[in-house]
Amino acid sequence: MKIDMHVHTIISSPCSNIDIHDMIDYAQWVGLDALCVTDHDTLYGARLAQEIGREKNFTVFKGMEVNTYQGDFLVFGLKEDIGEVVSAQELIGLVEAQNGVAIAAHPFRQFERALGDNIYTLKGYHAIETKNGNTPRGLNYLAEKAAVKLNLPGVGGSDAHLLQEIGMYYTEFEDSVTSEEELVKALKEGSYLAKSQGFQSDSPSWEKSYFEPFLHTKL
Template sequence: MLIDLHVHSDNSPCSCMSVAEILAEARSMGLDGVCVTDHDSLAVLAQIEEGFQPDGLLLLVGMEYSTPQGDYLVYGDVRSLPSGMDAYGLFSAIKERDCAVVAAHPFRAWRPSDIACVTCENVAAIEVRNGRNSLRDDRLAEKHAAINGLPRVAGSDAHCIHELGCFPTRFTVPVTSSSDLVRALKNGQCEPGEAFPLAVGL
C-alpha cells in the first residue's frame, strides 16, 4: 500500500489545500491512503469521516505535534493527547496510548525533530524523504536511520495540491485503520516509496 503520511489541509495556516481537494485528487494520483497531519490541530475531524472513502482511498488523521525540541508526526489515538508537551512528555504519553511517533524532517533548518531525540527508544521511524527537504537533508536522515537501526518513511509534506502524493510510504502489510498504521510503523513494515513523477524537479 502507498500512503502519504504527511499532508496538511487548510486547517493548518500554512496550507491552501482543502480536505475536499485532497479527497478528490489522492486516489487518481495512485495513492491507497492519505494521513492528514495538521499542525497541532484535529479540526479536520469535523470535516471528514476517517476510514475508507467511496473511491477506496483510506483517509486517516494524525498530527504534526510542535515541541521545543522540534516537530513530530503522531499517528493513532491522537485525540487524547494533551497539548503543549515537550518532546519527552510526548514520548511518555505515547507509551500509554495506541500511537506511534515519527521524527519529522530531522535535518531541515526549519522546525526539525531534535536529532538527540531521534532514537529507537523514542520514535517508531524517521522521515528520510520529505517533499520540502534538500537532498542533503534526506541523505543525513538516511545515514542516521542506518546507524541507529530506525525504520524509514517518506512524506510529501504537502501544502498544495501539486505536492500531494509526491513522496509516499510503501507498507508491506495491509493498513485498514489507524491501529494498523501504528502497528506497521512500530514493526518497521514500511519503506519510502518511489517518488511519483510529479515530484521530479521539485
C-alpha cells in the same frame, strides 16, 4: 500499499491551501491507496477528512504534526489532541501511554524547530521521516543516515501544503492497511519503505530558491 504519511489541509493548518475534497480526488488520481492528514497540533481537520473519505470510498487516516521545543513529530493512533507539550521526550511518553506511534518529522530541516542531533539522544520513538517533500534532498539524506545508524525504519510523506505536492513522497507498506489500528501496528513493525515519485533537482541553487520560503515558516 502507497500511503502519503504527511498532508496538511486548509481546515486546521493555515499554512496549507488544500481543500479536503480536492485532496482526496487528487490522491486517487495520482495512484495513492490512502493518505494521512497531519495538521498542526489538532485532529479536527483529519476527522473531517476521514468522514469525507468514507463518502468518496478513499481511506484517510488521522494523525497530527505536533510541535515541541526540540522539534516536530508525526503522531498516529491518538484519540484526542495532546495540547501544549514542552519537550520532545514528554511527547514521546504521552504517545506511548496511548499505544500510539511517534515519528521524527523532517529532523534536519534548517529551521528553529529542527530535531537535528536530538534524534540520537531521544528514546522511544518509532521511525524517522527520511523522505519529506518540503526538505532539500541533502537534508533528507542526513535523515536517512540517522535512520540507518539508529536501526529505525524510514517513512515518506509529501508534507503537502499545495495540492500538486500530494503523493510526490509516500510510504509503501508490504501489507494492506485498512484501519488506524493496523496502521499503528504496521508502523511499529517496520515493514515499509519511504519512496518518491517526484522531481528533485541536483542544483543547490534550485533547492535554496525553492525551499527558502518554507525555512522560516511553520510547516
